[in-house]
Amino acid sequence: MELKTLTFIVVGATFALYIGIAIWSRAKSTGDFYVAGKGIHPVANGMATAADWMSAASFISMAGLIAFLGYGGSVFLMGWTGGYVLLAMLLAPYLRKFGKFTVPEFVGDRYYSQTARIVAVVCLIVASVTYVIGQMRGIGVAFSRFMEVDFATGLFTGMGIVFIYAVLGGMKGITYTQIAQYCVLITAYTIPAIFISLNLTGNPIPQLALGSTMGDDTFLLDKLDMIVTDLGFREYSTASNGNMLNMFLYTFSLMIGTAGLPHVIIRFFTVPKVKDARYSAGWALVFIAILYTTAPAVGAMARLNLINTIQTGPVGSPDGNIQISEMPAWMERWSTTGLLSWEDKNGDGRIQYYDEKGLGDKAAEYGWAGNEMTKVDRDIMVLANPEIANLPNWVIALVAAGGIAAALSTAAGLLLAIASAISHDLLKGVFRPDIDEKQELLASRIAMAFAIGVAAYFGLNPPGFAAQVVALAFGLAASSIFPVLMMGIFDKRANSTGAIAGMLSGLGVTLLYIFWFKGWFFVPGTNMAPNNADNWLLGISPEAFGAVGAMVNFGVAYFVSRATAPPPEHIQHLVEDIRVPRGAGTATDH
C-alpha cells in the first residue's frame, strides 16, 4: 500500500481510539476533571505519567541530540530521569497526602497566603505555556512531514482531538488517553530500534546492541569513535557538554526542573493512596526508562548509519565518498523537507561530510573544499530512521502516529495544568470563592477550551524564542516551584515571607542570567554579552543555571523565614499531618 494512505489509516485509527476513550470517560465532577476522581491504579498512572512526560522533544529530538553530542547528551538522559527519584522521595507522596487539586493550591495553603498562591500560578502558567508551544510545533511537524498536509491543518486536527477528550473528560479523559498514547509511542519507538540493532550487531535488544560487536568483531562504540574522529568530529564516547561544572549543573537543573513541573506533579494526585503515589513514581520511571535507555542506542546507530551512507570507502581516497547520483531515496525525500541539504563544493560529484575545524589541513590534502552536508537536522535521526534501515512502510506510518501521540499526550497534560490553575486557583480560589461545583466544572471546561485556543495561536504564530522555551520552562520550574514545594514539606519553619522572597529571587536570578545571554525577553540583539562559554559565569550555560537559581531560592527562603515570624500553629500541624500517610482518604474531602 502507498505510504501516505497507510499513514492516514494508522494515524486515523489512533485518533478514533482517543475519541472513543473520550466518550467513555466523561468527567462528572470537579474531582473527575482535576484529578480523575483519585481512582487511577498506580501502574496505569505510571504509564499515563510516562506519556504525559515524554514530549515531542523526547520522541523526535532527543536521540538526534545524543547522536550529535555523544557523551555530552548524557545530561538529558540522567537529568530527565533522575528527577523522578526526587519526585518520588521528596514531593509526590506528601502532595498526594495533602490531597488537593493543584500545585498552587498547596503553595497557597501551606504558606497561608494568596500572594504565594498567585506567584505560583504565574510560575506555573509561564512554564506550562512555553512548554506547550513546543508540543504544538511537534504536532504540526509530524503532520506536515508524514502526511503532507499543511502545518495549520495538522495543528487544527491535533487540537480538535485534544479538545474533544480534554474538555469532555478533563484529567479522567486525559489519563486513559495517555495510557493508549504511551502504548502507541513506545511501540513506534522500539520497533525501528530493534530492527536497526539487529541489522548492525545481530543483537535485537538496543541497550545490549550498543555495547556489542559489529560484523567485523569491533565494538560498535569503538568503531563509531574511530570513524567520527577520522572525519575531524569529537570522539563520540567522551565528547563533553561544556566543562564538568556545566554538565553537573545542567543535569541538576533538568532533574529538579523535572520534579518541579506542575503537569507531572498533578498526575500523582490521581492515585487513591500515598502508598500508590510512591509506587506510581517507580512505574512511571520504568515506562520512561524503556524509551530513555533505547534512545542512546538509536542516536549512536543513526550517527553510524548516516556516516556510513556518505563515507562509503576510506577517508581521503578519491572514491571514498558517495556519488550524488547514487544517493539513497530517503536522502532525496528528506531534502525536500529542508531537514537535510547538501552542496557539492569541490565539484567532484561526491558528497563529503566532516568537521572542518577538527580535520584542519588534512581536508585540503584530500581535495575537499568544505563540509558538503550543509544541513543535517537532529530530528532526522528518529524521523528518517525506519527509511535509513529500509523498514517496511507500516513502520514509518507507526513512527508518525508515535510522534503525534507523544506531542498530544504532553500537550493535554500541560493544558489541564493551565486550565485548573485558572479555574480552581484564580477563579474559585481568589476571585469568586462563592461559585458551586457545577459552575466550577463549567468554568474549568471553558478554561480548557481557552487554553487550547491560546496554545493553537502560539503554535501557528510561534514567538521568536520558540527554540529557547525548553530551557526557560525547566529553569522556571527548577528555580521557583521545586524549592518552594520541598521547603513546604521538609522545613516546618518556612513561612510565607520566606517562600515568596525565595520564589521571586530564584526566578529573578535565573531569568536575569538567561536574558543576559539570550536577549531581554528573547528579543534578538538585546543580549548583554555573546552567548558563549567565554562569557558565561564559570562556564555555566544559561540552560544549566536553573540549579543556581534553585540554590538562591532555598537560601533566601531559609534565612528570610528565620528572620521573620514563624508560621501559625495550624500550619505547623498541617505540615505534621502531610508527613504521615494515614488519613489521606479524608483529606480528599473538599
Next chain:
Amino acid sequence: MTAPQDSRRAEYWKRNLKLVATLLTIWFVVSYLFGIILVTPLNAISLGGYKLGFWFAQQGSMYVFVVLIFVYAGKMNSLDKEFDVHED
C-alpha cells in the same frame, strides 16, 4: 495529640529522612560521581563494548534510579506499618 505519640512521629520522620538520605547518596554516586566527575578514570574500564563511565551516564544510572524508587516505596510502606501510620 499525646506526648508519646509525638515522639513516635518524630522517630518515624527521622527514619524516613535517613532512608531518603541513603538512597539519594546512591542516586548522587551513580549519576554525578560515576557519570560526570569520575567519568574519565572509569572509562579506562570496559563493560562489554561500553566504557564504564559512559555506560553509567547513558544506561546504568537510569537502571539504578528505577531500583531506588521501588526500594524506597517498599521500605516506606513497611515503615508506615511499623509506626502504625499506614492507610486503612
